[in-house]
Amino acid sequence: MKESTKTIAQNKKAHHDYFVLESYEAGIELCGTEVKSLRAGRVNLKDSWCNIVDGEIFVNGMHISPYDHGNVFNKDPMRVRRLLMHKKEILKLFGTLQQQGLSLIPISLYFKGSKVKMQVGLCKGKKLYDKRATMAERDAKRNIDRALKERQY
Template identity: 75%
Template sequence: MAGKANTKTIAQNKKAFHDYFVEESFEAGIELKGTEVKSLRAGRANLKDAWCSVVNGEMVLNGCHISPYDFGNIFNPDPMRVRRLLMHKKEILRLYGIVKQQGYSLIPLSLYFKDSRVKVQVGLCRGKKLYDKRADMAEKAAKRDIERAIKERNR
């Protein structure tokens, strides 16, 4: 059954595309506790300041805020806790080698449901310099001006 999986985006890290060049992206599962999935179904997650790291051969997600479920009980987990990401060991070790040697970062790009499972899209990113950000902003402005001029001309 090679049908298209149902995906629903929960949260996106738009700041990551502004601050980093995304070289590659990977899909990882995430280990959640208790009512965190219900909170994610309500769309209550924030990836803005999140990052990934490799600790003892396991990839973990740091700085991701998943709000406590409103109708949960006193056993709701900490919203800022470190969550383990589920990837193959070979992938983790390869990414760890690249991050350690070449100065890349592992940044979560988006959080989404794939069928009934929560997945994280992790990007292998290289930081942008200030002049790179300015060039991107100038390119977007030029593209917007071109689109506007074409729209005006077609009227």
């Protein structure tokens, strides 16, 4: 049986500020009103990041807006949430982060079946000249596509 995936949110700033070297899938520990808010698409990954503390991985800075009808059951929108990964994967990531000075950044949040999953990227920061080169590449590709489209007509 094939599970459907529905993207909730993308962290576009992550691709602008970082080179994504590897990506991992992790579950996320949420309460009921947070899941309902996610189904409405009320989440922001823009300035979020992950850290590893005592063999557990946490996501910080992710904002999930309070559910409208949640009243007393709503949690703090900016609370630190635990990610669910295998211990072996977490220890491997921890070793890599310590040695090479890389960052762990949330890339996207999506539903896989009925579960909420997060794609976490092992990232290296871009310098200003890298960002400019990426923008120049994108502009060149856009111009080529325009030229090809005009030739077809």
